[in-house]
Amino acid sequence: MIRRATLLLAGVVIGASATGFLVSSDIPARAASDDSTYREMSLFGDVFERVRSQYVTPPDEEKMIQDAINGMLKGLDPHSSYMTAEESMEMRDESKGEFGGLGIEVTMEDEAVKVVAPIDDTPASEAGVLAGDKIIEIDGESVRGMTLNDAVDRMRGEVGEPIDITILRDGVTKPIEMTIKRGIIQVQSVKWRVENDDIGYIRLTTFMNEKLDESLEEAIKEIQAQVPEDKLKGYVLDLRLNPGGFLNQAVSVSDTFLDEGEVVSTRGRDERETRRFSAGPGDLTNGKPIVVLVNGGSASASEIVAGALHDLKRATLVGTRTFGKGSVQTIVPLGDQGSLRLTTALYYTPSGTSIQGTGIEPDIIVEQKLPEDLEGLIRPEGESALRGHIEGDQETDEGSGSVAYVPREPEDDVQLQYAIGLLEGTEKNDAFPADPRKAVEELQAKAHDQQAAKQPEKAMEDAN
Structure with missing residues (x-):
């Protein structure tokens, strides 16, 4: 398994206190400000039903919904995503310091799986994977069009099984092909x-x-x-x-x-x-x-x-x-349907x-x-x-x-x-x-400057 929690600064729900994993009971509902939102949701339902009933082959309805959710979140920022129940469980397992896989931190960029950093002393690190590498093929299959979760799923497998990946690396004219054996990743933090x-x-x-x-x-x-x-x-x-x-x-x-x-x-x-x-x-x-x-x-x-x-x-x-x-x-739990990051x-x-x-x-x-x-x-x-x-x-x-x-x-x-x-x-x-005694003076001075900078804005708001 590859670590999907790339650059994840978990807060509010995960890691918001010393208790570690906290649980959010539900997602707050918010009324639409006008009818346009409901019309758009109706449009989504119409398209879903049309595809479901008329597509050339019966589609995987669960995957359709997951892809729709991921598409919505992908448009927000690089770090928001949907995790299935299985992926949510894997993330919790990873936090315990041991998991199976290659040992890389990844994100998605330009329809490629981008390596943020290989983890020390792991199969990926030993094979020469570098930060900034872009994985474009997994076992001969292009990652173009895949979500990050799809790509990660394809990189999973039994410990000891080899995986072929093709990498684009800045400064190298030809793609780099690697065969790496999956292993048990014990993270020595x-x-x-x-x-x-x-x-x-x-x-x-x-x-x-x-x-x-x-x-x-x-x-x-x-x-x-x-x-x-x-x-x-x-x-x-x-x-x-x-x-x-x-x-x-x-x-x-x-x-x-x-x-x-x-x-x-x-x-x-x-x-x-x-x-x-x-x-x-x-x-x-x-x-x-x-x-x-x-x-x-x-x-x-x-x-x-x-x-x-x-x-x-x-x-x-x-x-x-x-x-x-x-x-x-x-991290917002969605019951047995996974979680929302x-x-x-x-x-x-x-x-x-x-x-x-x-x-x-x-x-x-x-x-x-x-x-x-x-x-x-x-x-x-x-x-x-x-x-x-x-x-x-x-x-x-x-x-x-x-x-x-x-x-x-x-x-x-x-x-x-x-x-x-x-x-x-x-x-x-x-x-x-460094001298901690100087910190108080500097922080107070900066807070004063920031407050002073806000005063003209406040005066303008009052005038309006």
Whole structure:
């Protein structure tokens, strides 16, 4: 099975609290403002009946309805979709950290299955699948005309069975054909080690794991057990190539490194439904300096963590601009008919900044050089390049995203080595170390500026 929950920042229903999966009882009904909506629905019913009764061969009525729903949602944005009951169950299974498949995060673009990121140590990663690759054929069948769910269904199969995929890759003139054996994907969401005997390195690979915060806490304890407090110089938190996941895990991870402060807020169509999530006392790293690594593969929940630690001056961000997915998807159960994944809000960092379509620019920009065999093959990727994406209120022509690549060998990892240099003192920059005491002043000043900017608009509304 392929992970469909690409760039899913689950909120409101999934991951809106520490309880994990919450259940929405139903979909609120809303009366149509005029008769036109009812006429259009009647038209749909007429077309459905005509196809059902007169099409050249008896159609699959259930599939017709699912395709109609997917077509409606596809016109909204790239992250809204319908999931069957089976797909909804698979998504819940994935959150437990083990599933079968190739090990790739995917979305749909230009009628191709686009790889957002291969998951570490999976069949896809080992086969050489890269972020940005577009799968155009599965076992010899074109994906053109398929929904994302259709394509994913075709990539499912028994563990050990081979699958043939054909890929288009920027910079390569001919399609690339691969045969990959499906496997059991055990997602190790937290990886850690000690660098130079005095720096804790922690990499988070996904936020699609209900127990991510527990694993992170265990990693910190293991590092502290290996390195005495007086010798531990700080931590590197690596969020590169992490495409996101559950909102509650993003909040919990941020809280791990914070003593106080707002982590994130979500704002939907109704301003009265704004929700705020804050950190409680208890920084498990005891205030040690932190460097957060980000790149174009850092999306959604990763950006929440990066944005919170950045705005609250708890960490220094190093790397390149993040993906820029600042939207929240609510999972609405539809009984035994599956579930609806619907974009219902945008999220905002503690400074009140929406990163939708813009991403987060690091404090210190460090470009990762590509190896010669990949030069020109991996291009900058971001939310702003997705067709039909919601345009962010601070989006510019510059767009979001950057190259999403991390070398396998630490010694070749320029961004990691720079972060280690900051903590060791061999690299100097005014942005390091971050000073949480300055955060309050800056956030208050920004809030004042934002309020002042709204005053002319308010005066004009009053005048009207």
